[in-house]
Amino acid sequence: MNNRLNDILKTRKDEHIYVVLENDVVTKRTTWLECVNLIHKSLPEIDLKSIDLRANLFNKIFDAPILIEAMTGGTELGAKINRNLANVASEYNVPMGVGSQRAGLKNPDVINTYRIARETAPDAFLIGNIGALQLRELSFSDIDKLVSMIDANALAIHLNALQEVIQWEGETNYSGVLEKIHEITDYLSIPVIVKETGAGISKETAYMLINANVNGIDVAGVGGTSWSAVEYYRARKRNDETKANLGKLFWDWGIPTAASILEVVTAIHESGRKEKVYVISSGGIRTGLDAAKSFVLGADFVGMAKPFLKPAMESIDSIKKFLNLFLDELRTALFLTGSRNISELRNSKFVVLSPLKDWIEQRKLII
Ligand SMILES: Cc1cc2nc3c(=O)[nH]c(=O)nc-3n(C[C@H](O)[C@H](O)[C@H](O)COP(=O)(O)O)c2cc1C
8 A cells, every 4th residue: 555545544434433523414305214104102101210211232232222323533632622522422221333443544644543342342242343355455364353453342344435436536347346345344354344335225236145154244324414415515625526416316316214224124034044134224314213113113222323433532421421411312112112122112013104104115115
């Protein structure tokens, strides 16, 4: 790796953070979770105070079904964010992902910006991260390095075809990626998650991933951060009109999060695979009510990136304030549906309205 690429990776990571914080990078389309209606129970017959939010991910019990999604590393700012997030992950016993570790793999000087998460949270469940496109250039010993960099409990491989095509310096040869994913799932003994980054995962893609033996699928659908939008702003800054136009056109491209959960759940069901494939709902999850609706659709966990970013740059207390609010909202949704815990919520009744209803019918999804 030459110094120029190191510099690009480093600058890009911080630039992404500032673009997300300073611009409107959210999709104009929604998650479609507003189409999901939980049924109010006037006689919940439970005590709000006794509601149990614990949940299982990869056979480990966490205190809440919330995953702090992959964002950063590779810079001083990234290190600060990772340290603050890891502090909260440890205190609240929730899993946390670090951002793409590509920079750490290529430049040992920045390993500490990821490693800080493990040092801050020796017992936390930490998830490593690498782009699917990068897998082709990595050996198994590189994969070992990714894992040992943070003593990862799981590895997430991200899919970002939309971002790469809009990114002015993007890489767009996605051939042979699935085979590499399969090699990694065969090689690693820790769970492998494949995640999108805001465009959602279809039933057909989920089949491919299930056949490649992944242990978790993180849908990261439309409704939250748009990477087409992020790259639109970066292209504009560089006067790259062509990429900026593409970014504008594909701003909302992809599958809304609610639809993507059902696409993936259907694929898992139809595949008949015996070993559990965990489903993480992310992309535009902003409230505990969004989380509750994700669970009735069949998700095991929810994940959030952008909502954690500003608080993580401020302080540990800011992150805790956001998380406490979110947990209160989720608890309220459980109370008002008469659910003592997440599995009871998952079995509660709900009504789906259009446009999600139309999508379910045309795509023959299971609900
Ligand atoms: C500043 C920022 C940096 C991100 N970097 C990564 C990354 O390195 N690897 C990755 O898999 N996803 C990355 N993501 C994508 C998120 O993990 C997530 O899939 C996406 O933002 C959708 O969730 P949200 O709507 O809650 O933000 C990043 C997101 C943000 C906001």
